[in-house]
Amino acid sequence: MEPNSVARCAQLAMLLEVSATPKPGNIDRDHNYTDTRFEHFLASSAGVYPVLQKAAKSESEVGSLIRCAIIESNRWQDGGNTHFGAFILLIPLVMAAGRCTDKACLKAQAQQVVRETTVNDSIELYRAFSEAKVHVKPVDELDLDDASSANKIKEQGLTLFKLMEIAASYDMIANEWINGFERTFECASSIRDKVPKYGINDAVVLTFMELLSRNNDTFIQTKFDDKKAEEVSTRAKIILQKGDINVIMNDIRSFDEELLKEGVNPGSSADIIIAGLFISLFGGMRF
Amino acid sequence: MEPNSVARCAQLAMLLEVSATPKPGNIDRDHNYTDTRFEHFLASSAGVYPVLQKAAKSESEVGSLIRCAIIESNRWQDGGNTHFGAFILLIPLVMAAGRCTDKACLKAQAQQVVRETTVNDSIELYRAFSEAKVHVKPVDELDLDDASSANKIKEQGLTLFKLMEIAASYDMIANEWINGFERTFECASSIRDKVPKYGINDAVVLTFMELLSRNNDTFIQTKFDDKKAEEVSTRAKIILQKGDINVIMNDIRSFDEELLKEGVNPGSSADIIIAGLFISLFGGMRF
Numbered sequence: 334m335e336p337n338s339v340a341r342c343a344q345l346a347m348l349l350e351v352s353a354t355p356k357p358g359n360i361d362r363d364h365n366y367t368d369t370r371f372e373h374f375l376a377s378s379a380g381v382y383p384v385l386q387k388a389a390k391s392e393s394e395v396g397s398l399i400r401c402a403i404i405e406s407n408r409w410q411d412g413g414n415t416h417f418g419a420f421i422l423l424i425p426l427v428m429a430a431g432r433c434t435d436k437a438c439l440k441a442q443a444q445q446v447v448r449e450t451t452v453n454d455s456i457e458l459y460r461a462f463s464e465a466k467v468h469v470k471p472v473d474e475l476d477l478d479d480a481s482s483a484n485k486i487k488e489q490g491l492t493l494f495k496l497m498e499i500a501a502s503y504d505m506i507a508n509e510w511i512n513g514f515e516r517t518f519e520c521a522s523s524i525r526d527k528v529p530k531y532g533i534n535d536a537v538v539l540t541f542m543e544l545l546s547r548n549n550d551t552f553i554q555t556k557f558d559d560k561k562a563e564e565v566s567t568r569a570k571i572i573l574q575k576g577d578i579n580v581i582m583n584d585i586r587s588f589d590e591e592l593l594k595e596g597v598n599p600g601s602s603a604d605i606i607i608a609g610l611f612i613s614l615f616g617g618m619r620f
Numbered sequence: 621m622e623p624n625s626v627a628r629c630a631q632l633a634m635l636l637e638v639s640a641t642p643k644p645g646n647i648d649r650d651h652n653y654t655d656t657r658f659e660h661f662l663a664s665s666a667g668v669y670p671v672l673q674k675a676a677k678s679e680s681e682v683g684s685l686i687r688c689a690i691i692e693s694n695r696w697q698d699g700g701n702t703h704f705g706a707f708i709l710l711i712p713l714v715m716a717a718g719r720c721t722d723k724a725c726l727k728a729q730a731q732q733v734v735r736e737t738t739v740n741d742s743i744e745l746y747r748a749f750s751e752a753k754v755h756v757k758p759v760d761e762l763d764l765d766d767a768s769s770a771n772k773i774k775e776q777g778l779t780l781f782k783l784m785e786i787a788a789s790y791d792m793i794a795n796e797w798i799n800g801f802e803r804t805f806e807c808a809s810s811i812r813d814k815v816p817k818y819g820i821n822d823a824v825v826l827t828f829m830e831l832l833s834r835n836n837d838t839f840i841q842t843k844f845d846d847k848k849a850e851e852v853s854t855r856a857k858i859i860l861q862k863g864d865i866n867v868i869m870n871d872i873r874s875f876d877e878e879l880l881k882e883g884v885n886p887g888s889s890a891d892i893i894i895a896g897l898f899i900s901l902f903g904g905m906r907f
C-alpha cells in the first residue's frame with residue numbers, strides 16, 4: 334500500500350476510536366473531561382498526519398517518530414496527552430505497513446521493526462516522556478525526570494525493544510511490542526468480524542469491552558492501583574456475559590457514566606483499539 | 621504557512637464542522653441519515669488529505685483538484701456525497717493559503733485563484749459532477765449528463781469563474797466565488813469571536829444558524845424548493861431572536877429533530893461553515 338494510504342488508515346483509526354461511544358470512562362463523541370475534550374482528539378489526529386506519512390515511508394527511526402508525533406499532537410491542541418500510548422503502537426505498525434508488499438506480512442514486519450530498535454530510540458522516547466510530562470511508571474530505575482537516564486540507557490545498551498521487555502510484565506502497551514502485537518491483532522479481527530452485524534461504532538465499543546474484560550488496564554493501574562484496574566475488568570466481564578445486545582449496551586452506558594464520574598479512564602485499552610482499527614483498515618475493512 | 625499545515629487546517633475544519641451538534645437537519649456526531657453517517661464524513665476527511673496537500677502546494681489546477689478530492693472522498697467511504705460543495709470552496713482557499721506569505725492576504729489570493737480558472741477547470745468540475753452523480757441545478761443549458769456540455773463549454777470559452785458567475789444568482793456556493801468569499805470570511809470571524817464564550821461546538825452551531833437565517837440554503841432549494849428554503853431560514857431567524865442562550869440551544873435541538881424527520885438538510889450552509897472554519901484555523905484560532 335502506498336505511504337499516503339497507510340497514513341490515512343492510521344489517522345482514520347484514531348478518528349473512529351475516539352468517536353465510538355460509549356467507551357466506559359474514556360472520552361468519546363458524547364463525553365468530555367473538563368480539560369480534555371473530543372475536539373482535542375480530532376485536532377491531534379489531524380495534526381499528526383505528516384508524521385504518520387513519514388513513518389509510512391520509514392523516513393526516520395521509531396523513537397524519533399514517536400517523539401515527533403507527540404510534539405505535533407501537542408502543537409495542534411491544548412488538551413494534554415491524547416495519543417501518547419497510541420503512537421507507541423501505531424508508529425511501528427505504520428512503518429511495517431509501509432514496508433509490506435503483501436498485507437499478510439504486516440505482523441512479521443512489525444515484529445522486525447520493534448526488534449531492530451536501537452539505544453537511540455530509547456533515548457528519544459525518554460525525551461518524549463519527559464517533554465510531554467506523561468505519567469508513566471518509569472522502567473527499572475530510569476527516572477523520567479532524571480537527566481542521567483540517557484547515560485544509563487547508553488551504558489547498559491538498552492534498545493527500545495529491551496526497555497519494553499523490562500516493562501512488559503506490568504505495561505500492556507510494552508507487552509504488545511514483546512508478544513508480536515497479539516492483542517492488537519485480536520482486536521483487529523474482532524472489530525472486522527463485528528462490523529457487518531453491529532456497525533462500526535458498536536463493533537469498536539464491544540471490542541473495547543472485550544479487551545478491558547480480559548486485561549487490567551495499565552493507565553488505570555498507574556493512575557489508581559492494581560485493585561481498581563482489576564475491579565473495572567471484572568465489571569466489564571460481567572456486563573458482556575448478559576447475552577442480549579440491548580441489555581449489554583444499556584449496561585455499558587451506565588458503566589460509562591460511573592467511570593467518568595470517578596475519573597477512571599482505561600486509556601491503554603483505547604490505545605490498543607486504535608492500533609487494532611489501523612490493522613483492520615489496512616486489511617481493507619469497509620463500514 | 622507550510623503546505624502541510626494548510627492541509628491540516630482544512631482537514632480539521634471538515635472534522636470540526638461535522639462534529640458540531642446540533643446543526644439543524646444535517647449529519648453531526650449525534651445524528652445520521654440512513655445511508656450516510658457521521659463516520660462517512662470522518663472517512664472522507666481522512667481520505668482527502670493528500671489532495672489538500674497537493675492543493676496547498678498548487679501542484680495541480682482548481683478543477684482537477686476538486687475532482688480528485690471527490691474521487692478520494694468516495695474511495696474512502698460508501699455514504700455518497702459528503703463534501704462536494706465544501707471542496708468547491710476549500711480547494712481555492714487552500715491553494716490561496718499555500719501561496720500566502722502573509723495571512724492577511726488570504727482573501728486577495730483566493731479571489732485571484734478563482735479569477736484565474738480556465739475552461740479546463742470547468743470541464744473537470746463537470747466531469748466530477750457527472751461521475752459523482754451529485755444533484756445540482758445545471759448551469760445554463762449545460763446538462764450534467766450531456767456529453768456535449770464539454771464541447772459547449774469550450775465553444776463558449778466558459779472558465780470556471782464564468783460558470784460560477786452564471787450560477788451565482790441562485791447558488792450560494794457559486795456566489796462565494798464571485799463575491800470574494802464574503803459570507804465565508806464573515807463565518808470565520810463569527811466562529812473565532814464566539815469560541816472564547818461558547819466553546820468550539822456551540823460557536824460553530826450558532827454561526828451555522830446565523831448563516832442559515834440570512835440565506836436560503838441552495839441544497840434545500842434544489843432538493844425541495846425556494847419556499848421550503850425560505851421557511852427554514854425564517855425559522856432559524858426566529859430562534860436566534862430568543863435572546864437567552866439556553867432557550868436558543870433548546871429550540872435548535874427541536875428544530876434539528878424536525879428537519880431530520882423531514883430530510884431537510886441545509887448542506888450548502890454546512891459547506892460554507894467548513895470553509896469558514898478553515899479560514900479561522902489558518903488565522904491561528906485555538907479552542
